[in-house]
Amino acid sequence: MKTQAFYKVPFGKATMEFGPQPGISFSVAEAGGKVPLPNPASVLSDALRRPIGAPPLAESARKAKRVCIVFTDSTRACPDGLLVSGILGELLEAGIHGDAITLLCGVGMHRPSTSQEKTEKLGEDICRKYNIVDHDARNPAQLVFLGNTQAGIPIAVNRTAFESDLIIATGIVEPHQYAGYSGGGKTLAVGAGGEDFIAHTHGPSMVDHPGTRLGVINANPFQDALQETARHAGLSFIVNVVLDSEKRVVKLAAGHPERCFFSLVDSARKIFEVPIPRQFDAAIAGVGHPKDVNLYQASRAVSYLHFAPVPVVKEGGVYILPAPAPEGAGEGLGERRFLDTMKGAGDMASLLAELRVRGYPAGAQRAFVMAKVMEKRSVIVVGSKCPELVKELRMIPAGTMEEAFSLTASILGKKRIEALIVPHALLTLPV
Helix, strand or coil, X not given: CECCCCEEEEECCEEEEECCCCCEXXXXXXXXXXXXXXXXXXXXXXXXXXXXXXXXXXXXXXXXXXXXXXXXXXXXXXXXXXXXXXXXXXXXXXXCCHHHEEEEEECCCCCCCCHHHHHHHHCHHHHHHCEEEECCCCCHHHEEEEEECCCXXXXXXXXXXXXXXXXXXXXXXXXXXXXXXXXXXHHHXXXXXXXXXXXXXXXXXXXXXXXXXXXXXXXXHHHHHHHHHHHXXXXXXEEEXXXXXXXXXXXXXXXXXXXXXXXXXXXXXXXXXXCCCCCEEEEEECCCCCHHHXXXXXXXXXXXXXXXXXXXXXXXXXEEEECCCCCCCCCCHHHHHHHHHXXXXXXXXXXXXHHHHHCCCCCCHHHHHHHHHHCCCEEEEECCCCHHHHHHCCCEEECCHHHHHHHHHHHHCCCCEEEEEECCHHXXXXX
């Protein structure tokens, strides 16, 4: 926690800057700094040959006739080009060649990835040499149904992945609103899972559950469902990273999906969890590219601060979200459901009551979550390319940070305001 005379937060691929404001006292909360790995490729090579709780990858792959590598989509900053390249090198050493390997983009309920996004993710060489496909959570022909979890959640995963002899998944270990921390089996279970699984794990009873919280791993029903699904599906090897706010790799590990994941969570906690002394009148939730490409993704920054162990902002307070959102609410089915649910809403309390009774399809959980935020707090979106859409989402548009601060003062009706700036809200867990 620190104070300073000049401030900036991520905005797209650039930053949005502002100075001191009359009547506003600013504090800043940032995750702890950690030196990035000087040579991530070398660390990756070592991790693949000496993994946590699993045989070396090349050894595991020798008997495989078909291999599926599940990687993250364009809304995740996972360095998949680096990770997949290293994995492919080990597979080649094991005698597994291109025609036996499928690269599966785990888009979940988001839109399919474009050719350009695949190239930006993996590099031209990999895209030219290997079969790369997008998962479709709504296509039964692409899915294998594997029964239910112990909690009764229907399990379905991508057929190509399930029918492979070896499934490998990449991912980022960082704070996650439902899973506690992302990574581990999530890229397969959700990214390459069925719509029913996604709908159940993101449904009102799951989102309302006290164990489904940022930073909570044990006794978290969402995390339990991820791990159980990954085991049923046969995920046997993961390669996960921890990134800093500049998207640089600070920790990397590979191996058994659960043992490797838990090891990285221990490291991630030391980086991301930041003590704050009190609740604030307002908070500025920084996002940046790629998450602020649409409001479905960008709004996570607000809900992360709200669903910290104690909400960062007091009741009646304001969250300020700088986000250009060139894709509006988002272009995938889940994103459209978010917009449609919010557009038809009256007051947030009524919307929550309705959704708790009738439920909602996968994707609309973002509306449920944001309604929980906005039931007793306001959200101002700054600098978006879609101010009218912001209004449809029941948020307040502002052109500049100065306008946002003026609106905040009007909402609060206070002469003195305490505001917390969280430049990287998705990578900061206030505790």
